[in-house]
Amino acid sequence: MDIRLYLDEDAMARSLVKGLRARGIDVKTVFEENMTEQNDRAQLEYATREGRAIYTFNVGHFSQLHTEYTTQGKNHAGIIVVHRQRYSIGEQIHRILKLISKKTDEDMKNNIFFL
DSSP: OOOOEEEOTTTOOHHHHHHHHHTTOOEEETTTTTOTTOOHHHHHHHHHHHTOEEEESOHHHHHHHHHHHHHHTOOOSOEEEOOTTTOOHHHHHHHHHHHHHHOOHHHHTTOEEEO
8 A cells, every 4th residue: 555644734835735736646734634742642633543654744752653663563554754844845855755655554563653
C-alpha cells in the first residue's frame, strides 16, 4: 500500500499540499479534517487511526511522542519531521518523494524519519 500523509498545522503550506497532490501523493491536512487546535498527541492519534504518516515541523515534541509510543508499546502510522527553516517547499517535496519511493506504509509504522 502507498504511504498516505497527514500534514499538521505548522507544516501544511498550500504550495506543499498542491505540489504533493500534483505528484499523486494522498495528502490530508489538519484543516481538511477539522482537527485544528488539537494538541500533538491528538494529531498523532488521528493520523494513526486514519493510517497516515504525520508530517510535521515539530521535531522535539513528535520525537518525544515517538519515544513514549515505543516505550509503552503503542503503535503509530509513522512520523516524518523536518526543521522548518532548513528546506524550501521544493526541497521538502523532493525529500518527501525520495522517502516515499524507498519506503512502504509498513516501513513507516512505528518509525520516525528526519528529512
